[in-house]
Amino acid sequence: MxxxxxxxxxxxxxxxxxxxxxxxxxxxxxxxxxxxxxxxxxxxxxxxxxxxxxxxxxxxxxxxxxxxxxxxxxxxxxxxxxxxxxxxxxxxxxxxxxxxxxxxxxxxxxxxxxxxxxxxxxxxxxxxxxxxxxxxxxxxxxxxxxxxxxxxxxxGPGLPGVNGRLSTHVLDTHGGRPAAGVALRLYALGAGRRLVTATTTNRDGRTDAPLLSGAPLRAGRYEIEFDLGPYFRDRVPETVGNLFLETVPLRFGIDEPEGHYHVALIATPWSYTCYRGS
Amino acid sequence: MxxxxxxxxxxxxxxxxxxxxxxxxxxxxxxxxxxxxxxxxxxxxxxxxxxxxxxxxxxxxxxxxxxxxxxxxxxxxxxxxxxxxxxxxxxxxxxxxxxxxxxxxxxxxxxxxxxxxxxxxxxxxxxxxxxxxxxxxxxxxxxxxxxxxxxxxxxGPGLPGVNGRLSTHVLDTHGGRPAAGVALRLYALGAGRRLVTATTTNRDGRTDAPLLSGAPLRAGRYEIEFDLGPYFRDRVPETVGNLFLETVPLRFGIDEPEGHYHVALIATPWSYTCYRGS
Amino acid sequence: MxxxxxxxxxxxxxxxxxxxxxxxxxxxxxxxxxxxxxxxxxxxxxxxxxxxxxxxxxxxxxxxxxxxxxxxxxxxxxxxxxxxxxxxxxxxxxxxxxxxxxxxxxxxxxxxxxxxxxxxxxxxxxxxxxxxxxxxxxxxxxxxxxxxxxxxxxxGPGLPGVNGRLSTHVLDTHGGRPAAGVALRLYALGAGRRLVTATTTNRDGRTDAPLLSGAPLRAGRYEIEFDLGPYFRDRVPETVGNLFLETVPLRFGIDEPEGHYHVALIATPWSYTCYRGS
Amino acid sequence: MxxxxxxxxxxxxxxxxxxxxxxxxxxxxxxxxxxxxxxxxxxxxxxxxxxxxxxxxxxxxxxxxxxxxxxxxxxxxxxxxxxxxxxxxxxxxxxxxxxxxxxxxxxxxxxxxxxxxxxxxxxxxxxxxxxxxxxxxxxxxxxxxxxxxxxxxxxGPGLPGVNGRLSTHVLDTHGGRPAAGVALRLYALGAGRRLVTATTTNRDGRTDAPLLSGAPLRAGRYEIEFDLGPYFRDRVPETVGNLFLETVPLRFGIDEPEGHYHVALIATPWSYTCYRGS
Missing domain, CATH: 1.10.3330.10 (Oxo-4-hydroxy-4-carboxy-5-ureidoimidazoline decarboxylase)
Incomplete structure (x- = not known):
């Protein structure tokens, strides 16, 4: 109503x-x-x-x-x-x-x-x-x-902003391109660990939809797991049995329910950088 | 004998x-x-x-x-x-x-x-x-x-090398200095998750002893948790209730039992870079 | 015509x-x-x-x-x-x-x-x-x-793409926000060093217009200078006379005249990461 | 005397x-x-x-x-x-x-x-x-x-420290190893640009001797040029004529004449991170 x-x-x-x-x-x-x-x-x-x-x-x-x-x-x-x-x-x-x-x-x-x-x-x-x-x-x-x-x-006009947004982006600086096809999962870490959403990066290294949107973000702790292993497997010598990076967890807090959290991952098979972007 | x-x-x-x-x-x-x-x-x-x-x-x-x-x-x-x-x-x-x-x-x-x-x-x-x-x-x-x-x-002379080494280093690029006093824990992720060692960085941002040494490293998957929250708490506005970075997990594989794995973390309250160093 | x-x-x-x-x-x-x-x-x-x-x-x-x-x-x-x-x-x-x-x-x-x-x-x-x-x-x-x-x-429909684009983005991971108001200059490094454009980042850490667009990018070598000194001056103790980072040069090659080159800089007063993004 | x-x-x-x-x-x-x-x-x-x-x-x-x-x-x-x-x-x-x-x-x-x-x-x-x-x-x-x-x-005992040190380290996170054989040059940027020393990284990605040592560091501005082009040339498709990264300049200030400046570069053909380390 x-x-x-x-x-x-x-x-x-x-x-x-x-x-x-x-x-x-x-x-x-x-x-x-x-x-x-x-x-x-x-x-x-x-x-x-x-x-x-x-x-x-x-x-x-x-x-x-x-x-x-x-x-x-x-x-x-x-x-x-x-x-x-x-x-x-x-x-x-x-x-x-x-x-x-x-x-x-x-x-x-x-x-x-x-x-x-x-x-x-x-x-x-x-x-x-x-x-x-x-x-x-x-x-x-x-x-x-x-x-x-x-x-x-x-x-009416001038509706106040009440919704937040969580997005991600995976960049492959081994190959110099967005990392497409990387499976990832967002978990809410409250009392326990609850899967919120699972998706895969598109050809721009982003997800087709934001990980969270259309509602206030609930302040709390979260984790995204990125499956870099399959993505980079063929860039590492076959003789390597245990990849240095397989599933990369990124654990972070959300504190601004109306904010835009852009959580980016820049990765190679041997390193990664992650940050709160914009 | x-x-x-x-x-x-x-x-x-x-x-x-x-x-x-x-x-x-x-x-x-x-x-x-x-x-x-x-x-x-x-x-x-x-x-x-x-x-x-x-x-x-x-x-x-x-x-x-x-x-x-x-x-x-x-x-x-x-x-x-x-x-x-x-x-x-x-x-x-x-x-x-x-x-x-x-x-x-x-x-x-x-x-x-x-x-x-x-x-x-x-x-x-x-x-x-x-x-x-x-x-x-x-x-x-x-x-x-x-x-x-x-x-x-x-x-006798020329003993073959059979031992590996795992070390770490935490650098604070918010303040431009080694991150001293950061609690960290190494876990072995096999069937389960076993705490291997817990320690704290010294004033050079390193640990007094390597995390693993004196034996071959067992190839497998590992995780180090770094407690950045207490370290950076006073660099972030007090109004921030849920820090962006609190406990940072770094999950990685070891594949060379006789190798030296140097796993470094370069962090601010809003970003980090980690890599296999040397 | x-x-x-x-x-x-x-x-x-x-x-x-x-x-x-x-x-x-x-x-x-x-x-x-x-x-x-x-x-x-x-x-x-x-x-x-x-x-x-x-x-x-x-x-x-x-x-x-x-x-x-x-x-x-x-x-x-x-x-x-x-x-x-x-x-x-x-x-x-x-x-x-x-x-x-x-x-x-x-x-x-x-x-x-x-x-x-x-x-x-x-x-x-x-x-x-x-x-x-x-x-x-x-x-x-x-x-x-x-x-x-x-x-x-x-x-007519289906015009072939012939134009490229060069854009940038400066992120401040000391403060956890886009770096607004950073003066920057793009130079073409051919025979000599020619200023192509000078501008300043907006509140999203980007420039209001792409650094290059509306034409094919000329393959060659380029440099962007970012004036981080004034931006970070008050985050570093006053006693520091020579800032670690003042003007940061990023020198890079363009090889795809029709491509989109997004050149990003993620900085603190003591470190930076740059990469070809998307 | x-x-x-x-x-x-x-x-x-x-x-x-x-x-x-x-x-x-x-x-x-x-x-x-x-x-x-x-x-x-x-x-x-x-x-x-x-x-x-x-x-x-x-x-x-x-x-x-x-x-x-x-x-x-x-x-x-x-x-x-x-x-x-x-x-x-x-x-x-x-x-x-x-x-x-x-x-x-x-x-x-x-x-x-x-x-x-x-x-x-x-x-x-x-x-x-x-x-x-x-x-x-x-x-x-x-x-x-x-x-x-x-x-x-x-x-006599307890000599006061009056000398500083400048060192560097180049890490290749494309290959997951130290970057050996990278030519680099240190310049002092005063009134003009003066070559201080030219050297090449050893197999550990470091230089055999510090870039500066045995005297106070003169506070001022400096630049190291790292020739990454030849190092990474064969990791990039042959069709790429203008490499994204060729010579990487790192410009920085020294402010503590008795300090240890460790200036590290972590690179791939498409990205790099540099920082004042320890």
Whole structure:
């Protein structure tokens, strides 16, 4: 169900509040009402900014209705695939209680932007913060939540960016050309090791589709395995039984859910260079 | 128990044969006797060469007494740590029988130079050879066996090299200096993943002792994990929760048991280059 | 002055010959006439292929009218900027005469695809060939000449590719981002060193326009100088007076005039990696 | 002419002063006398430290006798090869006068540690300093001067390090081995471009002797040219006329005259990595 920005701009104040209250459950109606006064909005992004200003101005009310991050939020965000373990869920519950006790605030986190380990690491870091930083962090997370909901629900110009992208490229500097036909696999390394996608490089050494796209990247740790062995086998003397490079693992962290991570591999049978590119 | 090259050169023929027969069980006395005629030997290496010429000249007799590689050879070679699995032992037994059936020859392999997976890969490759290549390979392996025994048992100049070496070096090109204090672990990746050694780089970015030395390297697959996360943590903005590089795995094959493998890592928080150096 | 492929397909045979004879001076009319019989052509590329088949079938006549490469061809191809030196012109004249004497053939070379040094290197290589290879090479060069003329003169689908591209990209793996604002200069290294273009990387670490495009790349040697000093100055302690890297020269050869050369630089203040990418 | 540390420790005070005054012309006798009281010195380095403490304690007297850096100092330091140009000499004279005018201090610089361009750059930087920093810099340079003279003149344990070293290493990651037989040339890039040494890599990819050693490295800019073309020629298809990499220039700065600069090149026919190693 979505609504257009034009309709929101044209609606009477009560209708504006009702429309958005349905979409943005965690925001109190008073804050939405405050934003209504600033219409018309030229873009969805300026609507988002007005809502966030209103939320910041009425922070106590906002924090009164915002729920804590829960294990089921994390489970929903991962589409059931790599949700929190029972141990992680217990750690989360304890940490959330500590957060309430210490700051009198909910522990707000936009669940689609983190895998469980990354979410718990944020919670640990938050608990070491001072109260002002904790409140600022909670508002920032509310900002992420609202941005995603607006991007999903309101049609109009200036949609905020909420999706990230992970791409790769394999270059063969033994032969001086893109490395085509290299099988590769992306794993998410959370509690365990989960295959996310398996594909093969095309003739430009890239993959036909990004490894991840169309959604926020979940902050966490990942690994790509590149099968260089078959690609380089005939460039190495036959007498070599154990190739120096066979399957090359590249383990890396993602920290910007809306970012573009280009992870490149430049390889020979005896060396490789990998880096976060652009 | 060892003997000097001088003593072997000075011994009468029968004593020469007896001394070496005790050391070199797999070689028929006739071959040792043939080598005796070529004394004196200026070096242990020339003694080895003479024995191998004699063995090649009387190959049928040599192959008559040479035993097949057995699972217990592989187990002994690994000091019990990462010997063959029951499945590998069964595969070996079947392959050895096939080798006998196909070539009428024992499957000779110098066990200390291979981990079980590498030994089985050699056997598979051998079974695809033609008879002449199979015989040449068996003699070459006998050469490795004798070289190790002579190096261990005969004191004298010109000892043949039988030991390999694995070393590493971590360079920090973010700061322009060796990376000191980086924890690293070497694993052997055979049937499973076995920690071989754990250490930390010194102020020159190297390890105080080679990762492997003083013995032939066992051909097979290995991995070094380098903990770059703690080393680079304070070079990356604090707001970055998930570092791009944390633990960097470098997976590689060893194929020359007597070789020097220098595996170098040149790193920044956002990239690394690794290669087989020298 | 150009003509459409449709018009050429529809023209009567004599008009077809006349139209193309005007465009393709080096080709005898008989060869054009032979190609006319194969109309209609679905693409400019198939027209090119038909003309080349006709030329190959009547090679003696073709070689009878083809002129030798001359110093003024090289001068014209370079737009006057970096034409041959008097010494190169003399070497060319001597080599062309030797080519005629040795093979009874003109020395054919598509001048826009080579700088003078590269053209002379081709001539030297040609003189070491056997007659069959020399004739094949002359036909191949005619193919390049005709392809360029057709691409410039005939409007229609399936235009053959005659232009190359040189691009660059500077990545900062000290900071983990594209290197923006790096001044760089491209030089052609022929007889002397000629500045071709000077520009600065944009926020993606690339240049707004390719360094070379819209024409065949002239085979030869080139250099890009990247001014990394100002970019990295504040990442290195102030006490360092002479930066390790200041202006980084990357010297490389171009050999495929129609190719895409992507020359990338991945740098820190203490290291860099460069490669031909894609 | 040299003296032993033992003799200096044993000498009476006047003889100590006389001996060192001859060696250390720029130091006032009073400072030497003050150091004499702290004998015996366990090492030449502790003697140096004592002299520097005495100099710092009596800075006005020291600066009263210390000469300004002169063009002939730079010329002597370069063994006549790459001394300052007339223009550089004039710039130096003007700068020295400005330094006297601004700080009332000589412009002290240990000439063997800088090429003329680097010396002038130091002077420019010095002129932008505040008086306290200028005085500290002058004392630090006096420390370099004395250290070199003591190292050259006093025999004894604990000699201070005054020499630097520049070495290189070429690795071939196309073939997985050291690059042997690569011709290379080191140039000093001062006012002009002067060949310092030309050599060829040995079978370990290194040079038999360091490129520079046995003296302080003169801070300044340098370039090594590596002739990779002949080395890789037969790894690239014969049809390639202009190799991508032919002569590879590596341009770098030296800033630590007593340092070890290891400049490594890791190359394939299509890429290379270079870095300051260790």
């Amino acid at each position: 979505s609504v257009t920005l034009d309709a929101l701009n044209a609606a009477d104040r009560a209708a504006f509040v009702t429309a958005l209250a349905g979409l943005l459950a965690p925001l109190p109606e008073a804050a939405i009402d405050a934003a209504a006064a600033q219409r018309p909005f030229a873009s969805v992004t300026t609507l988002h900014e007005a809502l966030m200003r209103a939320a910041a101005a009425d922070a106590p009310a906002v924090f009164g209705v915002l729920p804590d991050l829960s294990a089921s939020d994390l489970r929903d965000a991962s589409a059931g695939e790599s949700g929190p373990t029972p141990e992680q869920a217990a750690t989360l519950a304890r940490g959330v209680a500590a957060h309430r006790a210490r700051f009198g605030l909910p522990f707000v986190l936009c669940a689609t932007r983190h895998d469980p380990a990354s979410a718990l690491a944020r919670l640990t870091a938050r608990l070491a913060d001072d109260p002002a930083a904790a409140q600022a962090a909670a508002l920032a997370e509310l900002g992420h939540l609202l941005r995603q909901r607006l991007a999903a629900s309101v049609d | 060892s003997v000097t090259l001088d003593a072997l050169n000075a011994a009468d023929r029968a004593a020469f044969v007896t001394a070496l027969a005790g050391l070199l069980a797999p070689l028929p006395e006739a071959a040792i006797d043939a080598a005796a005629a070529q004394r004196p030997f200026a070096s242990v290496t020339t003694l080895h060469e003479a024995l191998m010429r004699a063995a090649a000249a009387d190959a049928p007799a040599v192959f008559g007494v040479l035993p097949d590689l057995s699972a217990s050879d592989l187990r002994d070679a690994s000091a019990g740590e990462s010997g063959p699995t029951p499945e590998q032992a069964a595969t070996l037994a079947r392959g050895v029988a096939a080798h006998r059936a196909r070539f009428g020859l024992p499957f000779v392999l110098c066990a200390t130079r291979h981990d079980p997976a590498s030994a089985l890969a050699r056997l598979t490759a051998r079974l695809a050879d033609d008879p002449a290549a199979a015989q040449a390979a068996a003699l070459a392996e006998l050469g490795h066996l004798l070289r190790q025994r002579l190096a261990a048992s005969v004191d | 150009s003509v459409t492929l449709d018009a050429l397909n529809a023209a009567d045979r004599a008009a077809f010959v006349t139209a193309l004879a005007g465009l393709l001076a080096p080709l005898p009319e008989a060869a054009i006439d032979a190609a006319a019989a194969q109309r209609p052509f679905a693409s400019v590329t198939t027209l090119h292929e038909a003309l080349m088949r006709a030329a190959a079938a009547d090679a003696p006549a073709v070689f009878g009218v083809l002129p030798d490469l001359s110093a003024s061809d090289l001068r014209d191809a370079s737009a006057g900027e970096s034409g041959p030196t008097p010494e190169q012109a003399a070497t060319l004249a001597r080599g062309v005469a030797a080519h005629r004497a040795r093979f009874g053939l003109p020395f054919v070379l598509c001048a826009t695809r080579h700088d003078p040094a590269s053209a002379l290197a081709r001539l030297t290589a040609r003189l070491a060939d056997d007659p069959a290879a020399a004739q094949a090479a002359a036909l191949a060069e005619l193919g390049h000449l005709l392809r360029q003329r057709l691409a410039a003169s005939v409007d | 040299s003296v032993t540390l033992d003799a200096l420790n044993a000498a009476d005070r006047a003889a100590f002063v006389t001996a060192l005054a001859g060696l250390l012309a720029p130091l006032p006798e009073a400072a030497i006398d003050a150091a004499a009281a702290q004998r015996p010195f366990a090492s030449v380095t502790t003697l140096h430290e004592a002299l520097m403490r005495a100099a710092a304690a009596d800075a006005p007297a020291v600066f009263g006798v210390l000469p300004d850096l002169s063009a002939s100092d730079l010329r002597d330091a370069s063994a006549g090869e790459s001394g300052p140009t007339p223009e550089q000499a004039a710039t130096l004279a003007r700068g020295v006068a400005a330094h006297r005018a601004r700080f009332g201090l000589p412009f002290v610089l240990c000439a063997t540690r800088h090429d003329p361009a680097s010396a002038l750059a130091r002077l420019t930087a010095r002129l932008a300093d505040d008086p306290a920093a200028a005085q500290a810099a002058a004392l630090a340079e006096l420390g370099h001067l004395l250290r070199q003279r003591l190292a050259a003149s006093v025999d």
